[in-house]
Amino acid sequence: MDSxxxxxxxxxxxxxPDPYPLYAELREAGPVVQQTDGSYLIGTYHQIAxxxxxxxxxxxxxxxxxxxxxxxxxxxxxxxxxxxRTLATRPFGPPHSPGxxxxxxxxxxxxxxxxLEPFEVGRQVDIVDDFAYPLPxxxxxxxxxxxxxxxxxxxxxxxxxxxxxxVRPDDESAETDxxxxxxxxxxxxxxxxxxxxxxxxxxxxxxxxxxxxxxPALRLTQEELAETAVLxxxxxxxTTVNLITNGTLTLLRQPEHLDRLRxxxxxxxxxxxxxxxxxPPVHMRERIPHADMDVAGIPVPQGASVILALASGNRxxxxxxDPDRFDPARPDxxxxxxxxxxxxxxxxxxxxVEAYAALGALLPHLGTASLVQDPPPYRQNAMLRGxxxxxxxx
Amino acid sequence: MPAxxxxxxxxxxxxxxxxxxxxxxxxxxxxTGSLTVVGDEPHPPYDRPPLSxxxxxxxxxxxxxxLPMRWDPDAEWRLxxxxxxxxxxxxxxMLDDGESLPYDRLLIxxxxxxxxxxxxxxxxLDGVFTLRTREDGAGLAERLTxxxxxxxxxxxxxxxxxxxSACRELGLEVTVAERGPAPLVGALGGTLSKLAAVMQRxxxxxxxTGVTVTALNGNGSFTGAQLSDGSxxxxxxxxxxxxxxxNVEWLADSGLAAGPRGIACDAGCRAFxxxxxxxxxxxxxxxxxxFPHPLFGYQMLSLEHWGNAVEQAEVAAHNMxxxxxxxxxxxxxxxxxxxxxxxxxxxxxxxxxxxHVVIAQGSLExxxxxxxxxxxxxxxxxxTVDMAKSLDYYRHLIETAAPFPPPPGALDRAIAADIPIxxxxxxxxxxxxxxxxxxxxxxxxxxxxxx
Numbered sequence: 080m081d082s083x084x085x086x087x088x089x090x091x092x093x094x095x096p097d098p099y100p101l102y103a104e105l106r107e108a109g110p111v112v113q114q115t116d117g118s119y120l121i122g123t124y125h126q127i128a129x130x131x132x133x134x135x136x137x138x139x140x141x142x143x144x145x146x147x148x149x150x151x152x153x154x155x156x157x158x159x160x161x162x163x164r165t166l167a168t169r170p171f172g173p174p175h176s177p178g179x180x181x182x183x184x185x186x187x188x189x190x191x192x193x194x195l196e197p198f199e200v201g202r203q204v205d206i207v208d209d210f211a212y213p214l215p216x217x218x219x220x221x222x223x224x225x226x227x228x229x230x231x232x233x234x235x236x237x238x239x240x241x242x243x244x245x246v247r248p249d250d251e252s253a254e255t256d257x258x259x260x261x262x263x264x265x266x267x268x269x270x271x272x273x274x275x276x277x278x279x280x281x282x283x284x285x286x287x288x289x290x291x292x293x294x295p296a297l298r299l300t301q302e303e304l305a306e307t308a309v310l311x312x313x314x315x316x317x318t319t320v321n322l323i324t325n326g327t328l329t330l331l332r333q334p335e336h337l338d339r340l341r342x343x344x345x346x347x348x349x350x351x352x353x354x355x356x357x358x359p360p361v362h363m364r365e366r367i368p369h370a371d372m373d374v375a376g377i378p379v380p381q382g383a384s385v386i387l388a389l390a391s392g393n394r395x396x397x398x399x400x401d402p403d404r405f406d407p408a409r410p411d412x413x414x415x416x417x418x419x420x421x422x423x424x425x426x427x428x429x430x431x432v433e434a435y436a437a438l439g440a441l442l443p444h445l446g447t448a449s450l451v452q453d454p455p456p457y458r459q460n461a462m463l464r465g466x467x468x469x470x471x472x473x
Numbered sequence: 474m475p476a477x478x479x480x481x482x483x484x485x486x487x488x489x490x491x492x493x494x495x496x497x498x499x500x501x502x503x504x505t506g507s508l509t510v511v512g513d514e515p516h517p518p519y520d521r522p523p524l525s526x527x528x529x530x531x532x533x534x535x536x537x538x539x540l541p542m543r544w545d546p547d548a549e550w551r552l553x554x555x556x557x558x559x560x561x562x563x564x565x566x567m568l569d570d571g572e573s574l575p576y577d578r579l580l581i582x583x584x585x586x587x588x589x590x591x592x593x594x595x596x597x598l599d600g601v602f603t604l605r606t607r608e609d610g611a612g613l614a615e616r617l618t619x620x621x622x623x624x625x626x627x628x629x630x631x632x633x634x635x636x637x638s639a640c641r642e643l644g645l646e647v648t649v650a651e652r653g654p655a656p657l658v659g660a661l662g663g664t665l666s667k668l669a670a671v672m673q674r675x676x677x678x679x680x681x682t683g684v685t686v687t688a689l690n691g692n693g694s695f696t697g698a699q700l701s702d703g704s705x706x707x708x709x710x711x712x713x714x715x716x717x718x719x720n721v722e723w724l725a726d727s728g729l730a731a732g733p734r735g736i737a738c739d740a741g742c743r744a745f746x747x748x749x750x751x752x753x754x755x756x757x758x759x760x761x762x763x764f765p766h767p768l769f770g771y772q773m774l775s776l777e778h779w780g781n782a783v784e785q786a787e788v789a790a791h792n793m794x795x796x797x798x799x800x801x802x803x804x805x806x807x808x809x810x811x812x813x814x815x816x817x818x819x820x821x822x823x824x825x826x827x828x829h830v831v832i833a834q835g836s837l838e839x840x841x842x843x844x845x846x847x848x849x850x851x852x853x854x855x856x857t858v859d860m861a862k863s864l865d866y867y868r869h870l871i872e873t874a875a876p877f878p879p880p881p882g883a884l885d886r887a888i889a890a891d892i893p894i895x896x897x898x899x900x901x902x903x904x905x906x907x908x909x910x911x912x913x914x915x916x917x918x919x920x921x922x923x924x
Binding site (some may be wrong): 129368369381421 | 833834835839841843862863864865866869880881882883884885886
């Protein structure tokens with residue numbers, strides 16, 4: 080088939096349950112495959128890794144001149160990106176808060192156990208709605224300082240925002256983008272208001288830390304605070320849901336690995352790394368060259384849309400031995416599940432802790448479980464890929 | 474030698490990082506014969522980088538740095554024993570306990586030791602330290618915990634600078650005496666060494682450059698030092714950080730090409746003998762080796778890098794158990810890092826193999842930058858300061874001999890990125906300490922100067 084329409088075929092909803100044969104086709108077609116919509120699709124591991132570390136590749140949509148509003152740090156370039164990411168890291172991770180994520184382990188274990196209380200043999204449950212969604216939402220609410228009761232509010236905003244962030248080759252997207260901007264405004268206002276309530280009365284949460292920063296040089300502006308809080312709240316749960324759900328699905332499809340993990344739970348951290356390689360929640364990221372570039376001998380002009388198919392790189396046989404095999408004990412597993420380079424996933428450490436806790440607590444319940452529907456119904460999004468529901472019979 | 478290279482007797486002399494990793498790799502490569510590791514320190518292999526950082530800061534103790542074993546090498550460990558010589562003809566390693574070990578293949582990973590103060594009487598004053606071993610680290614850490622009035626560090630290379638950084642972090646007064654024009658100049662060249670000097674002074678280091686220490690004073694205990702500019706430093710602790718000496722003396726009569734710059738070997742880690750003829754059964758890896766690198770004009774490189782010890786050990790182990798056509802070269806690009814004064818400094822390539830530099834990203838003012846080094850119009854090295862995630866990009870430019878200065882387009886590109894300035898790599902003889910990468914041929918930006 081024609082490799083210049085690969086992106087359209089990958090993003091077509093029918094490909095959602097299994098895009099991997101298309102990724103194989105992409106890697107076969109070469110390191111850089113220009114698409115009929117003008118974008119460049121990249122699916123080999125080493126090329127993706129090189130571009131993720133290339134200081135000429137911009138993450139900022141303003142590089143193409145299409146928006147003027149300053150995006151969150153996920154889509155900013157250095158030095159702006161560095162400043163905001165560093166400020167956002169202060170209350171979250173090392174060097175200033177080295178124990179923050181680790182200190183949440185017990186709480187995350189408890190949340191998982193509570194959610195699993197109704198999981199009785201013989202029942203049918205939906206892994207997404209009953210477990211994989213509420214777990215990270217509860218955790219990120221607790222971490223950021225957002226009332227759990229407001230979940231329906233930000234779930235609605237989140238759905239719209241995530242839809243607007245998808246990769247859409249056909250681009251009938253003006254409506255979606257507008258709705259996305261509206262949702263971002265509303266959600267930002269909501270979070271700013273919450274943060275404002277903490278000013279002078281800090282709690283043990285990130286919004287409190289941001290708004291009560293003593294050093295004026297280390298303070299986020301109102302706009303930055305809103306963008307950062309929206310980013311953390313959405314990224315803090317959208318992807319983890321898929322990691323836990325994809326993990327459950329993978330293990331139920333391969334009961335020999337499920338049995339092994341039940342016997343050897345100490346393998347879980349490595350199994351989670353393998354899940355991040357084998358079924359990553361984030362399938363693609365977009366970058367924009369800041370200058371005319373030569374990528375693997377192919378000229379890529381300034382301002383072009385370069386789509387890095389991370390999930391394809393994760394299955395590149397030039398990098399991973401037997402890449403289509405799920406091997407929970409795989410050595411040398413430097414996957415692209417969290418990206419790489421300066422934008423490497425900010426929430427990676429938290430996602431790992433959540434996935435260990437979630438799968439560790441869930442495994443004992445899956446001994447007799449079976450999939451009700453395989454493949455399960457998937458979410459629309461091709462970039463943040465995962466099942467919309469995962470009904471299983473316990 | 475047994476026909477099967479995976480069997481027979483292998484002796485490794487040197488039980489630190491390179492020796493351990495080689496032992497592990499030999500087993501991973503399927504070596505089933507007898508394996509003996511000889512080390513003159515009484516301890517199992519341990520990690521040295523924390524000795525000048527975490528140990529001095531009290532975040533770790535020197536006796537907890539044992540290197541994890543990735544794979545049980547199933548070796549006989551002869552620790553606390555010094556090798557005194559090799560008989561290449563009889564294929565035996567002599568030990569100081571009178572025994573000798575027969576081998577079919579030998580790997581030498583004896584590394585380096587700290588260069589001691591040249592005047593032994595002064596060098597043994599109480600309060601005078603070098604920093605290389607576990608005992609050194611524990612002793613110095615203990616002395617710093619007792620809060621001395623002032624610490625004098627002789628030598629502004631990486632070790633000296635890291636010690637000075639740790640002292641300031643502990644709130645101790647510290648003087649650094651460096652013979653060259655600035656700290657780290659031998660490893661990073663003139664421009665970045667200026668940043669290093671500013672960082673030291675901003676953090677309260679009493680930095681003296683262009684001076685040497687002429688005498689250590691004290692009567693039993695160290696009390697201060699005399700400098701070449703006539704001044705005096707009153708201090709109660711002194712750290713001699715004058716670089717490293719390669720542990721080759723035991724090979725003096727061996728017939729191997731072993732000298733002060735290390736043991737020469739080919740790209741496959743096979744040692745040369747004194748006539749420049751390659752041996753078939755003696756291999757070298759780690760700090761003690763010097764090997765030709767095609768990316769740096771086939772000059773013999775001598776590296777004191779953690780990463781080189783690991784990678785070269787793995788290549789040596791592979792080649793020791795593989796037949797000739799399956800042997801592979803050690804062509805890894807040198808990489809090292811340092812943490813000091815709150816900065817993360819990472820280097821890839823060989824900064825001293827350069828004639829010009831540009832700041833490709835960031836700026837000296839921001840204390841966050843990528844400096845790219847070029848030699849005759851191609852990229853040969855890069856050093857990042859708090860910008861380590863760009864390093865892979867520059868590594869690729871070095872590997873592909875990309876044109877220097879590097880292509881435009883970096884997002885946080887410095888204004889000066891198009892204007893190369895001389896790299897100002899000094900002659901090593903003007904430094905108090907050795908650079909951590911030594912090109913053992915010539916200085917590239919003074920091509921006619923043999924050093």
